[in-house]
Amino acid sequence: MAPPGRSPRPSPLARVSRCVSFSASHRLHSKLLSDEENQKLFGKCNNPNGHGHNYKVEVTVRGEIDPTTGMVINLTDLKDYMEEAIMEPLDHKNLDKDVPYFADVVSTTENVAVFIWENLHKRLPEGTLYKVKVYETDKNIVVYKGEASVPGK
Template sequence: SKSLSDEENLKLFGKCNNPNGHGHNYRGKEVVSRRTRIDPVSGMVINLTDLKEYMQEAIMEPLDHKNLDKDVPYFAEVVSTTENIAVFIWENLKKLLPMGTLYKVKVYETDQNTVVYKGEETISE
């Protein structure tokens, strides 16, 4: 965190603390709600081609191969934790997807460390 000293960062983040940045290859899942009505004509909740385009715009373009703290304006003021990455993805997808379609965002920092975000509800797993 830019608002903490090196010593405070070390105490809070432990081995994940690094003054030059801390990297991960995050993986994510975005879940379209099963509560949303299936279109009787198409048989889909959302066209998967459209969903892929939304994911490209909301996730890949702003985040892929980026130093989040330096290259993504959102993280200039927000600590780039897995929790905040999930919030960022949620907010970006929510702007693009039809209302009521987005159910949850799940971000994997590692196979054992994941965060699930459902709007205002965050669950660390």
């Protein structure tokens, strides 16, 4: 309770991030393009036998710091959500063959980030998921915040 004459202190907001790494293979290939167009667009990443990556994923949640626990989220819970949403469906998998989501979606890192966001969004408390950052390599990184494009743009 706030002292007389003072309003209660608002709970501070914080962002908490946790990382996991997984290994997976894939082939960049769009069913909407010819084999020649795919080869020209994706180059060596269109190899018919695929190729692999050691992906790193950074998940950020946000929320008020609970005055009782001192936490935005219990890190054990976040670890469990990430295991279910990222590691179980993706680790040591061929994304195109083992993950139904990618049957009709090109397995680019952009789409991997969307897949992870959607899986986490179902599990985390409403409104807490802030950002998914996927490192395909040290040089290729995608950030997704659940945003959709604006129609007509």
